[in-house]
Amino acid sequence: KVRSRYFHRIGVSGKGVLKLYDNIKGLPDHKIFHPGKSYPVIVRHSNSLSADDDARIDARGAAIRILSDKTGAESPILDLTLKTGKAFYARTISDFATWLVCGLAAREEHVKRVPHVRDAVWSSLRNANSYAELHYYSNICRLFRFTDGQEMYVKFKVRPFDEKIDEDSGKVEPIGILPPETGAIPREKNDKRPLLFLAEDFQNRVNSPGGVRYIFQLQFKLIPQDEATQDIALDCTKP
Known part of the structure; x- marks a missing residue:
């Protein structure tokens, strides 16, 4: 029996406040x-x-737990999982399970037939200097119901407050069909940074006077009327 996470096994956290703008047009x-x-x-x-080892080239994650704003309440009202890269390599749970067990050779044959899946894999990897200097995406759509009964698809993004840090921050150029079987690419031999330097950096930033600032973004889309267009909108393997 597995008693720990397989993906995103250890992490570093910080508490903060999500403040929505007073006027959000539309x-x-x-x-x-x-x-x-x-x-x-x-x-x-x-x-x-x-x-x-944080210096390995890997996909980076940002899990966000939004808590109730009621006094004394600590229960979560929404949990979100985001990662680097605008797309995910598995469209369904079945695809994900197959990807995990089929082996590198089978994956490479698969992405030859669907090259955009290869793009999704490589674009997720980041050679990071700081968790706080990356862009994170939900990839999958959520269904939102508004108070007037209207429904829309929505995706989420978290980006650094500093606009000079663009979407390509930490981008990795492909060095083969797919990354190694292990998924994460080992650190360079001359890289002397501490093993958990990303975690240490985030802790230091959170505890600094200025803290860490992100922009939390939502992208809405009207639900298409026909099933084929809905299917395209829900395809997380494409940006």
């Missing part, structure tokens, strides 16, 4: 995401596979 009224609202949040950063 946003329908929503129970949680309402202009002017503030919520306590917990953000957890992690590496997808590399639990013992």
